[in-house]
Amino acid sequence: MIKFFLMVNKQGQTRLSRYYEHVEIKKRTMLEAEVIKNCLSRSKDQCSFIEYKDFKLVYRQYAALFVVVGIDHTENEMAVYELIHNFVEVLDKYFSRVSELDIMFNLDRVHIILDEMVLNGCIVETNRNRILAPLLVLDKVAES
């Protein structure tokens, strides 16, 4: 199961956080700070999986932005690692060359995309077109 899904920049500012189990806000900030500290301290030749407390972190870095996913032992690390990339590619497709700013200014849409892909900690959809479908409906409604 996926425990949480985070996007944090190199300065340690959280740009997206989605928890699939309730965590108090104070603990969230602590956790996010620790997680990003962990990721930043690693070099390129280290592996993308970190054992952290009793779960694992799978992370990928895109420019100054880290995507970090917390998973339990039932999840396949490599599959989650590619899930991150799939997510980023969907964002890229929607925002045409996504940047950190897109994510900040369109937090609601990023949430919609993530919710289409991961629900209740499980991967629910991986097909890019179908992930974007509800959002395109939304945009159409908004335009009219």
Add this chain to the structure above:
Amino acid sequence: MPAVSKGDGMRGLAVFISDIRNCKSKEAEIKRINKELANIRSKFKGDKALDGYSKKKYVCKLLFIFLLGHDIDFGHMEAVNLLSSNRYTEKQIGYLFISVLVNSNSELIRLINNAIKNDLASRNPTFMGLALHCIANVGSREMAEAFAGEIPKILVAGDTMDSVKQSAALCLLRLYRTSPDLVPMGDWTSRVVHLLNDQHLGVVTAATSLITTLAQKNPEEFKTSVSLAVSRLSRIVTSASTDLQDYTYYFVPAPWLSVKLLRLLQCYPPPEDPAVRGRLTECLETILNKAQEPPKSKKVQHSNAKNAVLFEAISLIIHHDSEPNLLVRACNQLGQFLQHRETNLRYLALESMCTLASSEFSHEAVKTHIETVINALKTERDVSVRQRAVDLLYAMCDRSNAQQIVAEMLNYLETADYSIREEIVLKVAILAEKYAVDYTWYVDTILNLIRIAGDYVSEEVWYRVIQIVINRDDVQGYAAKTVFEALQAPACHENLVKVGGYILGEFGNLIAGDPRSSPLIQFNLLHSKFHLCSVPTRALLLSTYIKFVNLFPEIKTTIQDVLRSDSQLKNADVELQQRAVEYLRLSTIASTDILATVLEEMPPFPERESSILAKLKKKKGPGTVTDLEEIKKERSSDMNGSAEPASVNASAVSTPSPSADLLGLGAAPLANSAPPPSSSGSLLVDVFSDSASAVAPLAPGSDDNFASPDLASSEVVSEEPADTVHDADELFHKFVCKNNGVLFENQLLQIGLKSEFRQNLGRMFIFYGNKTSTQFLNFTPTVICSDDLQSSLNLQTKPVDPTVDGGAQVQQVVNIECVSDFMEAPILNIQFRYGGTFQNLSVKLPITLNKFFQPTEMSSQDFFQRWKQLSNPKQEVQNIFKAKHPMDAEITKAKIIGFGSALLEEVDPNPANFVGAGIIHTKTTQIGCLLRLEPNLQAQMYRLTLRTSKEAVSQRLCELLSEQF
């Protein structure tokens, strides 16, 4: 595609975010946020009703503020109001706010439920989707109460849209997790299983997660999912890379779905239906084959996705643990990854190989990679990869490579990261103890541990080395010598002082003969460390000193002087002061006898589970920083559970010595535990009271009598007892001259024996130890005698409990009566179910004719007189054979005595020869036996001659004894 500020772009929001980004300091940011919160609050409380657009804008701002780590204590009501909006955009933002900000015990749930109910009834798939997402993400008990009945219907209804089905599946999963009691199984369950056949792969993806969770809790009801999952997987795996269109990711067909299906299959044992099983094997082979094919794309995403599936397939192969061919292929594949340039792959390969090492089919294959793994330990730049390498070395360790692995771990320890040192120390300590053939090696290893990483050597580790030294008198002298030498180092770790103090206090006398380690030198050496040590260590040293008073009366006055000094008698620490006072007094008033009694050598420690192992298990447990742990308690216990088989397997291969058993499995009752209560007359009580002799065969030095546990273990597990009993002969022969020990051992089961015989009667205790963490079911051991044997041997067995819990041991008693002489041995057949598989194995039970020997002492004259009386060719059997073991006279003597006859000294004119005499007792007759063993050292041969009044007896005894030398 839309640009930065999209669609109904909210200017106010953009301005706010820009402001925050421009803040130069944290304080400025907080100030700006507080200003915004005040603004929003006033807007919400204001008289003017807000329009949907404004509400939406403010909710977005609140979300952003929340993301920055500020708690939001208002706005919930406004969000709930948005739910009932008919505008999709407003409704959507309302649901988003709620699923991010509202936790499952909010008071608002009832209002939210109302909105959800309306949306579910709306038949608008977009609205339904939003409502279902909300349940799936919030999922409180109140929601379960409200919707648990309805969701299954939506899920299996024929007219539900695919996307709604997907959300409904995950929604149901959430409700099942939070309130399983509210989600009753029903007609829908079978229809859910059929979602695996759904045309739409998104639906299958969602349904597989649901079914996996349900199947874990209700395996029987979801059994049909196995064949459906296999056929779905097969269609995916064999499809051309373009068949699945949008579900193909970089030329890999539906990788995430494949992973999920392979996970689902790990809830079950291998399929019983041969067709399904065949198809699955084909799938797994295809996946393994694909790994060897040239990649369809150079992109790393392609190989990552392919490898995700591959690793999951290997997990399934390991889980099934039934196809040796697949297991070995998996091992080879992982072996390739061990040298891959991608760190991620090396990490994952080490991790999977760890579980592979515990399979009996692939253990050997895993071992071939030892050099690569050791190399990883030395060269990997990532600590987590190195840690995996340590885990794998631990898992692949067995008797054959223990010395190498322990040496490498010790090497690594010198430079290891601080974060993993303690764990490595524990692992080394466990391996050194478990696979110690030579206990001097064990002592050296532990002392090295203390030298290299003394700070990380916990109490458990040094307590254990002391227990072992005390319990094994063959190593005490060596231990004393070694600690004495180690203490010579100018700076040594306090843990070494503790171990050294304790051991010299007990066994310092063993090295006191050497002038270089005379009593005074030992004392001065210890005392030179005294002042640098902490209070507990000093207390321990004071006890050592008083023990010295008893061991070495010649230095009594020196010690008394030390005890009498102000720094002791008036020490500020009350414990030290008390010890000094009491010990000084004791040494002054007590007589030598009393001192000797009070300060006697420590008795052997009772057998107990190694606390080191318990500690290692605990270390793997969860940490405690965030609340996540609380929620995850259940899960973390699962995790420990899943980790256990490996560690139990690894540790339960206990050596036969009493002190070496880490789990207390098997060896304890075999060795020096109290005899089981016996109610059957004086006969057995007699035998038990002679417990020293019963323990004797287990005494140190007789280790070579024990076969290595791996011996013949895999061959013995088979459906055909007849073939395999033969293979175990070697183990069987070990028991001819002794009564206790390990009769059989494989990955699952350990069988230990303890037996005693007197005249024509005997009693045997068989101990069955379950080495796994899983129950054995229908456990039925049966002792089988051939027709011939039945007439000469009476065996009565008591039935045992048919379930043997993981890690538990059961005992069976066999009462034996020898009616007349016999040739064969009875066979012990054991059948049980382990996991899904049926296990059947047979071993010969070492009840042999010589067990009914009573020794007879006689003079040289008597012996040769009787020897001549038995000169009829039919009474004599002779065998000339090559020595299989080193020709050591002392061992030979011990074996002849163990065989049961008396060893007659100074009878044979040639002192190199051995002669023995005894009487075999059977119910019907008594048969006198004489034996003579003539070793020829040059030729490395023996000649063994047996003379008895009965040819068959001579024959059998000669056979049995010939195998011993």
